Amino acid sequence: DVDPFNLPQVMWALSTKMHPKHDAVIIPDLSVLPLDPGSNPSGITHKMILDATTPVAPETRGHYSQPLDSPLTTKEWEQKLMDLMNK
Structure with a gap:
């Protein structure tokens, strides 16, 4: 699934895979x-x-897809945007 020590992966999983009604338990x-x-x-x-x-x-x-890698371009x-901002 995801690396629990990798915050971006954890936040991605929370925002795409967790449904509050079904996947949260309050004790x-x-x-x-x-x-x-x-x-x-x-x-x-109380704990959750x-x-x-x-x-x-x-x-x-x-439907839970896998995270996408950045496109090759x-x-x-990024370089084009930086060049435009520096003009």
Whole structure:
């Protein structure tokens, strides 16, 4: 799927593969360090699991393509744009 340590890949997977209704799970009332200012009451919080992995059979929901590589001419277009901006 994606490298979990590669932020662009993770963000791509979250934006293309995750459906909030089906792929997010909220687990309420879990313990956390009481120093967390966001916990109310102190020491209790909710946590969320996001599943942005590619579904496998028998789940057929959605069409999940692979990320595209840059076209071969990308560098040429970048250079043309830089030349135009420097004029």
